[in-house]
Amino acid sequence: MEKAGSLKNSEENNEKAIGKNEKDNEIISGKEESEGFRIFKKAIIVFVSIFLMFLFLSYFLLGNNIFDILASRSSSFTASNGRIIFGGGTITFQEEAYQNLLEIYNENQQHEFKACLMGYKSGKNYFVEKIEAPKIISQDFSSVRAEPCREGTIIDLHSHPYKSCYLSVHDLTTLKYVKAANKDAFLGVMCEPDRFNFYGYD
Numbered sequence: 001m002e003k004a005g006s007l008k009n010s011e012e013n014n015e016k017a018i019g020k021n022e023k024d025n026e027i028i029s030g031k032e033e034s035e036g037f038r039i040f041k042k043a044i045i046v047f048v049s050i051f052l053m054f055l056f057l058s059y060f061l062l063g064n065n066i067f068d069i070l071a072s073r074s075s076s077f078t079a080s081n082g083r084i085i086f087g088g089g090t091i092t093f094q095e096e097a098y099q100n101l102l103e104i105y106n107e108n109q110q111h112e113f114k115a116c117l118m119g120y121k122s123g124k125n126y127f128v129e130k131i132e133a134p135k136i137i138s139q140d141f142s143s144v145r146a147e148p149c150r151e152g153t154i155i156d157l158h159s160h161p162y163k164s165c166y167l168s169v170h171d172l173t174t175l176k177y178v179k180a181a182n183k184d185a186f187l188g189v190m191c192e193p194d195r196f197n198f199y200g201y202d
């Protein structure tokens, strides 16, 4: 009786143990299946959160400029050794002219400036021989008003806030006047010491 009872008990225990093991196995395999998926889900959530945080912060820190910055990166041109290769051909600065432009750029970090790049066009190539600074009427961080450039100007250039090389609506109006004065001339925007954007070239 005692024996049978203990046998029965141990059988029950065995059954329980087997049942428990099966359950454990289920849990383990269930865990294993979902573990990879959970890590994947977590990674996606983290990635999306970081991306949203980036957009959110950049909006508050830089305002809409972040979109201008992204856009300008894809459509602007860099100068190296006083030479710019752009959509319309090449622009070659005489060494002194580029140095002069850099000096003006460095002196006008707190507001926009305008500069008249004097020179000529030869085929698809533009040559800048000297820089003239027109009389400034008003200027602040994100705008400049100046007298028109003189005859002989090939690029009517002004600066924009750092890394913001996108043309403004106001710039489009300026471009019309530049073209009316000289059909070969076009508009330039300088947004870094060696980064430019150009509009209105052939």
Ligand SMILES: [Zn+2]
Residues within 6 Å of the ligand: 158, 159, 160, 167, 168, 171, 189
């Ligand atoms: Zn502008």
